[in-house]
Amino acid sequence: MVFVISGPSGCGKSTLIKELLASLPGLDFSVSHTTRSPRPDEVNGRDYYFVSREEFQKMQAAGALAESALVHGEWYGTSLAEIENKSKNKDLILDIDVQGARQIKARLAEANLIFVVPPSFSELEKRLRERKTDSPQAITLRLENARQEILQSDFFDYLVINGELGKAVEELRSIIIAYRCQFKVRQKEFQEILKSFRTGSGS
Ligand code: ADP
Ligand code: 5GP
Numbered sequence: 001m002v003f004v005i006s007g008p009s010g011c012g013k014s015t016l017i018k019e020l021l022a023s024l025p026g027l028d029f030s031v032s033h034t035t036r037s038p039r040p041d042e043v044n045g046r047d048y049y050f051v052s053r054e055e056f057q058k059m060q061a062a063g064a065l066a067e068s069a070l071v072h073g074e075w076y077g078t079s080l081a082e083i084e085n086k087s088k089n090k091d092l093i094l095d096i097d098v099q100g101a102r103q104i105k106a107r108l109a110e111a112n113l114i115f116v117v118p119p120s121f122s123e124l125e126k127r128l129r130e131r132k133t134d135s136p137q138a139i140t141l142r143l144e145n146a147r148q149e150i151l152q153s154d155f156f157d158y159l160v161i162n163g164e165l166g167k168a169v170e171e172l173r174s175i176i177i178a179y180r181c182q183f184k185v186r187q188k189e190f191q192e193i194l195k196s197f198r199t200g201s202g203s
Pocket of ligand 2 (some may be wrong): 005006007008009025032033036067068069071076077078095096098099100101
């Protein structure tokens with residue numbers, strides 16, 4: 001299953017996903033391709049595949065991307081290969097923007113879409129400033145885009161408010177655990193139990 005996590009830049013998606021991956025087994029993270037430059041602590045292949053605009057356009061033209069979008073002036077996209085390779089044995093987390101979430105839903109109707117918001121606009125501004133990864137101009141652009149993104153979020157399935165971090169992680173975990181408990185998802189386990197009921201004798 002694919003879980004899409006979207007939300008304004010700086011609301012805490014990466015932080016939440018890190019906590020989620022560390023605390024819930026059977027999950028993997030979809031590494032996106034981007035044309036933006038790496039931040040000091042980012043590693044190619046772990047956080048993103050950092051590519052040139054030319055390379056990105058080639059992938060788009062070849063139909064190698066499941067979704068792509070121009071976000072804050074840079075290109076971002078999820079490759080089909082990334083989804084195919086990583087969703088074979090695990091549930092996959094995609095950290096992508098609202099435009100990308102819409103494209104994934106159109107391709108994969110059963111994908112679960114989760115929108116993350118900060119408790120307020122001023123808290124978002126504070127988090128972006130304190131993260132110290134973006135210039136004042138980039139922060140202004142990200143805040144302007146945040147307003148647009150929130151207005152376009154009504155097609156998502158779930159809303160997580162990232163106020164207290166622990167509570168937001170617990171909400172995300174609950175969404176995934178509840179999905180995994182669905183009858184249709186548990187068919188294999190259920191069939192085994194049914195078999196034991198058919199063959200077992202009562203005491
Ligand atoms: P995103 O991936 O959505 O752009 P980040 O995960 O980089 O956001 O978080 C932005 C900043 O906010 C980081 O400095 C992070 O440590 C901080 N942060 C994340 N979640 C919380 C929270 N619940 N409370 C306070 N600060 C947070
Ligand atoms: P950042 O530059 O802060 O890492 O990410 C900026 C925005 O791009 C975030 O909203 C993030 O969710 C989005 N993003 C990251 N990867 C992808 C992707 O593969 N596709 C799309 N559509 N958006 C992405």
